[in-house]
Amino acid sequence: MPFASIIFTLCLITGIVYLVYLKRKERELIEQVTPITRGEWSERRVVLRLLKMGINPKAIFHDLYIQKPNGEYTQVDVAVATKAGIIVFEVKDYSGWIFGNEHQKYWTQLLAYGKEKHRFYNPVMQNSGHIQAIRQCLQQNPDTPIYSVIVFFGSSEFKDVTCNANNTFIIYPRSIQQVVSEILMQPNANFGNKYEIMNLFTKAVQNGNNPMIVSSQINSAAYYGRNTPQSTYTISFGNLFRFGGFSYRRRF
Numbered sequence: 001m002p003f004a005s006i007i008f009t010l011c012l013i014t015g016i017v018y019l020v021y022l023k024r025k026e027r028e029l030i031e032q033v034t035p036i037t038r039g040e041w042s043e044r045r046v047v048l049r050l051l052k053m054g055i056n057p058k059a060i061f062h063d064l065y066i067q068k069p070n071g072e073y074t075q076v077d078v079a080v081a082t083k084a085g086i087i088v089f090e091v092k093d094y095s096g097w098i099f100g101n102e103h104q105k106y107w108t109q110l111l112a113y114g115k116e117k118h119r120f121y122n123p124v125m126q127n128s129g130h131i132q133a134i135r136q137c138l139q140q141n142p143d144t145p146i147y148s149v150i151v152f153f154g155s156s157e158f159k160d161v162t163c164n165a166n167n168t169f170i171i172y173p174r175s176i177q178q179v180v181s182e183i184l185m186q187p188n189a190n191f192g193n194k195y196e197i198m199n200l201f202t203k204a205v206q207n208g209n210n211p212m213i214v215s216s217q218i219n220s221a222a223y224y225g226r227n228t229p230q231s232t233y234t235i236s237f238g239n240l241f242r243f244g245g246f247s248y249r250r251r252f
Contacts, residue, residue, distance in 0.1 A: 026048055029048060029051045029052070030044050030047055030048055030051070032051065032057040033047050033051065033057045033060045033061075033062055034047060034062035034063065034205075038062065038063050038208070039062055039063040039077070040077075040091065040093065041093075042091050042092075042093045042151075042153040042154075042173075043062060043063065043077045043078055043089075043091045044062070045153065045173065046077070046078050046089055046091055046151060046173075046176065047060055047062050047078060049173070049176045049177065050078075050080060050176070050180065053177055053180060053181075055080060055082075055180075059080055059081045059082065060078065060079075060080050061076075061078065061079045061080070061081075061201040061202070061204065061205050062077070062078050062205070063075070063076075063077070063078075063205065063208045064076040064079055064201060064204035064205055064207070064208065065204050065205075065207035065208050065210075065213050065214065065217055066130070066133045066134055066137060066200070066204050066207075067133075067137075067204075067207070068133045068136065069136055072216065072217070072220045073207065073213055073216055073217040073220070074129060074130055074133045074217065075130075075217050075221070076088060076089075076090075076130045076134070076204070077089050077090055077091040078091065079134075079201055079204075080180075081194075081197055081198065081201065082183065082184060082189075083184070083188050083189065084145065084147075084183050084184050084185075084186040084187070084188065084189055085144050085145030085146055085147060085183070085186070085189040086134070086144060086145070086146045086147070086197065087146075087147045087149055087180065087183060088127060088130055088131055088134065088146060088147065088148055088149070089149050089150075089151060090123050090126055090127040090130070090148070090149070090150045090151070091150075091151050091153065092120075092123055092150065092151065092152045092153065092154075092156075093152075093153040093154045094109055094120075094152060094153075094154045094156040095109075095111065095154045095155040095156055096109050096110050096111040096112075096116075096155075096156060096157075097109070097110040097111075097114075097156070097157055097159040098152065098156050098157065098158050098159060098161055099159055099160045099161065100122060100160075100161055101160075101161070101162045101163060102122070102124045102125075102162070102163040102164065102165050102168070104122055105121070105122055105125065106119040106120065106121060106122060107119070107120055107121075107122055107123070107161075109156075110159075123150045123170075124148070124150060124163055124165060124168060124170070127148045127150060127168075128148065128165075131146050131148060134146065134200070137200050138192075138196055138197060138200065139196075140192040140193035140196045141191055141192040141193060141196055141197060142192065143189075143190045143192070144189050144190065144191055144192070144197070145167060145186070145189050146167065147167045147168075147169070147183050148165070148167060148168045148169070149168075149169045149171065149176075149179060149180075150168075150169065150170045150171070151171055151172070151173055151176060152170070152171070152172055152173075153173055158170070
């Protein structure tokens with residue numbers, strides 16, 4: 001075998017071994033918070049990015065099932081308890097162009113350069129519902145700030161996405177660290193009882209191990225999502241987006 005071929009083969013093997021090593025280390029990191037098979041791949045990537053930021057794994061909760069006052073459950077992708085308050089992540093995995101704002105009940109996904117159109121429930125409203133359910137369970141922490149972060153994985157592109165809601169961010173995955181860092185720079189939260197928060201989230205994660213609770217949440221989500229009306233808003237293109245009081249150009 002020529003010397004060049006030997007070097008190439010060795011480099012290839014080294015690269016593969018290193019890649020396997022990195023994947024194993026990432027798996028070990030994720031498993032500090034959640035089983036590698038739980039939830040969606042994109043949700044676990046959010047957990048991994050938070051861990052790589054140095055967030056304490058005990059403060060990160062994945063795949064939570066919060067019980068609402070009416071007895072039903074709502075599913076939260078990722079929640080993080082920080083000194084600045086609680087961060088609640090809603091994780092989406094879409095391709096194509098995305099259109100919508102905080103007031104529209106349904107957003108639009110366009111594929112194949114506009115030839116294929118789909119609607120999905122407004123993720124800002126969706127996460128707002130999750131946050132409301134969390135607040136209803138935190139009677140001893142009424143003044144704790146809760147931040148809503150919607151993360152779009154996949155090859156999606158924001159074409160006309162606007163949101164001026166307070167403490168709300170709509171981002172691509174590469175901006176997770178930037179947004180979380182901005183949140184952590186806010187004044188320390190006025191907690192009433194931190195144990196109430198930790199107990200709620202710990203129990204909510206445990207709820208996800210109960211097949212009856214998971215089935216109940218899936219059925220209620222399907223019920224509220226049925227008979228969705230056609231969207232009536234006009235699609236337009238924009239370059240400037242405002243997220244939670246911050247102005248961002250399309251650079252995420």
